[in-house]
Amino acid sequence: MASVEVSTSRPYHIVIFGASGFTGQFVVEEVARTTAEGPKGNLTWAVAGRSRQKLEKVLDQAAAALGKPELRSSVDIIVADVGEPDSLATMCRQAVIVLNCVGPYRFYGEPVVKACVENGAHCIDISGEPQFLESMQLNYDSQAADKGVYIIGACGFDSIPADMGVIYTRDQFRGTLTAVESFLTASSGPEGGCIHDGTWQSAIYGFSDSGKLRSLRRKFNHKPLPVVGSRIKRRSALFFSNEIEQYSVPFMGADPSVVKRTQRFLVQEHQDTPVQYGAYAGVGGIGNIVKMMFAGLMFWFLVKFSFGQNLLIKYPEFFSFGFFSKAGPTRKQMEGSSFQFAFYGEGYTEGHDPSEGKPNCKIRTLVQGPEAGYVATPIAMVQAALTVLNEPSALPKNGGVYPPGAVFARTSLIDRLNKHGIQFSVI
Ligand SMILES: NC(=O)c1ccc[n+]([C@@H]2O[C@H](COP(=O)([O-])OP(=O)(O)OC[C@H]3O[C@@H](n4cnc5c(N)ncnc54)[C@H](OP(=O)(O)O)[C@@H]3O)[C@@H](O)[C@H]2O)c1
Numbered sequence: 001m002a003s004v005e006v007s008t009s010r011p012y013h014i015v016i017f018g019a020s021g022f023t024g025q026f027v028v029e030e031v032a033r034t035t036a037e038g039p040k041g042n043l044t045w046a047v048a049g050r051s052r053q054k055l056e057k058v059l060d061q062a063a064a065a066l067g068k069p070e071l072r073s074s075v076d077i078i079v080a081d082v083g084e085p086d087s088l089a090t091m092c093r094q095a096v097i098v099l100n101c102v103g104p105y106r107f108y109g110e111p112v113v114k115a116c117v118e119n120g121a122h123c124i125d126i127s128g129e130p131q132f133l134e135s136m137q138l139n140y141d142s143q144a145a146d147k148g149v150y151i152i153g154a155c156g157f158d159s160i161p162a163d164m165g166v167i168y169t170r171d172q173f174r175g176t177l178t179a180v181e182s183f184l185t186a187s188s189g190p191e192g193g194c195i196h197d198g199t200w201q202s203a204i205y206g207f208s209d210s211g212k213l214r215s216l217r218r219k220f221n222h223k224p225l226p227v228v229g230s231r232i233k234r235r236s237a238l239f240f241s242n243e244i245e246q247y248s249v250p251f252m253g254a255d256p257s258v259v260k261r262t263q264r265f266l267v268q269e270h271q272d273t274p275v276q277y278g279a280y281a282g283v284g285g286i287g288n289i290v291k292m293m294f295a296g297l298m299f300w301f302l303v304k305f306s307f308g309q310n311l312l313i314k315y316p317e318f319f320s321f322g323f324f325s326k327a328g329p330t331r332k333q334m335e336g337s338s339f340q341f342a343f344y345g346e347g348y349t350e351g352h353d354p355s356e357g358k359p360n361c362k363i364r365t366l367v368q369g370p371e372a373g374y375v376a377t378p379i380a381m382v383q384a385a386l387t388v389l390n391e392p393s394a395l396p397k398n399g400g401v402y403p404p405g406a407v408f409a410r411t412s413l414i415d416r417l418n419k420h421g422i423q424f425s426v427i
Pocket of ligand 1: 082
């Protein structure tokens with residue numbers, strides 16, 4: 001699976017930038033694990049970041065975790081800093097694909113996209129920040145197209161399961177799928193679980209700046225996507241979901257924005273029927289709702305002011321009831337954690353006109369996998385990269401700035417994910 005057919009004159013198929021970060025270290029392990037699946041020496045890769053010392057430590061840790069002492073001497077290190085454009089250019093010129101793990105992306109992401117576009121490297125990131133993702137599309141799409149470069153954002157847990165899940169549901173439906181709702185649930189083992197502070201910071205800055213996202217969207221001048229079939233159900237801010245038998249809330253992450261961009265691309269490029277999408281997350285019982293409302297109110301209040309943002313950033317455990325932490329989850333906690341996306345789709349069987357009457361057919365699919373942030377995310381990111389390397393003719397014919405579903409709709413990414421622990425199935 002890791003064998004790479006592309007021939008390239010560049011030294012590395014993959015460069016992991018931000019390899020010393022909490023997520024980056026697990027991306028390094030996933031690349032090392034995946035490389036071992038293919039013919040030896042076929043996939044070439046390096047780690048990159050601003051501190052050689054930290055990168056050496058990451059390679060030592062990966063070597064110990066995977067029982068591969070040769071990693072330390074066989075993987076090259078590139079020193080590059082977001083604040084030093086020349087170092088980014090040098091890094092990008094050596095890579096076919098840069099896996100960018102340096103976030104929050106709103107602060108650090110653009111120079112990397114720019115360097116990739118200017119120096120002809122594809123770029124895959126794991127941003128869950130709609131403002132960054134959409135502004136890259138606005139500002140770099142045509143330059144990336146001119147260069148034949150693919151800039152693919154949101155290739156982690158945000159938002160590959162949701163975006164590819166909608167595509168999978170559509171492809172499994174016999175007829176015209178017109179609407180899908182997804183319900184996310186996550187579970188942890190006896191050791192509990194949490195999310196690293198890096199994602200908490202991305203969320204704080206994203207919410208504090210949400211007004212800018214609205215004005216950014218106006219610049220695209222998009223017409224609303226046409227609604228085919230019955231309009232999707234409107235849910236309230238908190239409701240009991242009979243689908244997953246627990247209280248649920250609208251999902252606040254990047255998934256709705258990413259899925260919408262993909263649907264728009266599929267309508268424009270392939271004249272596909274647009275699928276309406278609603279994303280929800282299960283919150284459990286009354287006890288969790290009380291905690292969530294308390295934490296949510298504090299968050300909404302504090303995030304508006306810079307002193308409040310500083311407080312939130314300083315004390316993630318306190319303000320999130322332990323959901324986010326500076327240390328991140330332990331390996332034991334990750335082993336016990338998992339996620340599940342349940343997709344409920346509806347549409348019209350063949351021969352039934354979606355413009356007349358209610359949907360006459362339903363479908364239920366699942367996307368499930370291991371711990372979301374640091375196990376599933378590296379798997380999704382690395383499989384996305386291998387798909388770009390191995391299946392160029394299945395990608396959109398022009399380069400550009402894309403959400404994952406737009407790039408991977410016609411590739412074997414879902415099969416690859418199935419083989420690596422992120423499972424797509426029809427119920
Ligand atoms: N999509 C998903 O589901 C998902 C999952 C996990 C994470 N994420 C996102 O991934 C991002 C990283 O999260 P994390 O928890 O791994 O954060 P982190 O531990 O703080 O890692 C940040 C990385 O960025 C590097 N960095 C910071 N400033 C830099 C600069 N000027 N030049 C070069 N490198 C620089 C850091 O290098 P040093 O080590 O030298 O400080 C570190 O490697 C966040 O945006 C997070 O939201 C997304």
